[in-house]
Ligand SMILES: NC(=O)C1=CN([C@@H]2O[C@H](COP(=O)(O)OP(=O)(O)OC[C@H]3O[C@@H](n4cnc5c(N)ncnc54)[C@H](O)[C@@H]3O)[C@@H](O)[C@H]2O)C=CC1
């Protein structure tokens with residue numbers, strides 16, 4: 505199969521590398537110097553350190569060549585959410601497209617499938633999601649993903665492209681639920697990072713934030729048309745557990761640094777990677793409010809990110825809420 509992956513950050517590179525041993529894969533980056541460096545060193549040091557990439561993986565800064573390469577094959581957009589509109593909107597034809605970004609689009613508040621529907625109503629689209637730190641995928645460490653699409657053919661293409669001995673790819677039809685899970689867990693990972701970073705907070709608080717976070721993620725997802733069961737799956741509970749507890753998570757790192765009293769611009773500059781939760785948090789809240797869905801943990805994260813309350817105050821307010829039925 506011929507596959508093109510657009511976006512050569514940590515995740516695009518790891519996905520391209522995962523498929524490369526079995527398929528003809530072209531990884532596209534908008535940065536010609538980065539393409540030259542990856543080609544010369546066989547590594548993407550900026551995003552994935554010294555980990556070697558498979559020898560057969562090709563890299564290019566020529567987007568037209570990448571699109572020509574995957575004609576009749578599979579196109580994967582693996583940029584941050586902020587790049588999805590640009591890439592889906594400029595495709596030359598109605599070919600199916602899979603995306604791997606997790607978030608709500610800033611400004612419009614849309615999920616990936618909503619952007620795709622707006623730009624390409626007649627084309628098949630799908631999302632690849634689930635608990636998957638890029639570095640572990642690149643190292644071939646066991647991982648399970650979910651490919652969600654209303655197109656069975658596109659979900660099957662995602663399985664053909666990425667399913668292997670070390671990477672299981674499940675399929676799903678509930679693209680709303682899968683996308684909400686992937687987007688909201690980023691915000692909740694910031695919350696658990698904040699909680700874990702506060703001196704007075706222990707493991708009980710982390711478990712409470714994960715569990716009550718899952719409840720608010722599910723409420724929003726169901727209100728948006730997703731199925732409750734999806735949130736107990738890989739893109740909901742699975743990715744929430746990974747990102748909220750795993751120290752490789754960039755969103756969790758943002759929370760830990762906020763609890764340490766660092767300023768958000770400094771945290772993001774130091775991180776050097778995208779933290780989708782930072783860009784999605786306010787949007788998640790807006791969509792929740794529009795639907796009358798209560799999301800107190802998300803609300804607390806937004807207040808801390810916007811510098812309106814300290815992490816300590818946010819936690820105190822969450823604990824000070826009225827008791828209610830679970
Ligand atoms: N890193 C991970 O372990 C995983 C990340 N994701 C998701 O994948 C998406 C991408 O994340 P990462 O690769 O980790 O981010 P990253 O911060 O490592 O790299 C992002 C890359 O995208 C490039 N980029 C940004 N805007 C672009 C545009 N408009 N066109 C082309 N390239 C553009 C940047 O130059 C950079 O090379 C995010 O939505 C993230 O939530 C999903 C699963 C795992």
Ligand SMILES: O=C(CO)COP(=O)(O)O
Pocket residue numbers: 606634635636637638690693743746747752753754755756778779780
């Ligand atoms: O989505 C991810 C793992 O599934 C990566 O999470 P972070 O963006 O927080 O690193």
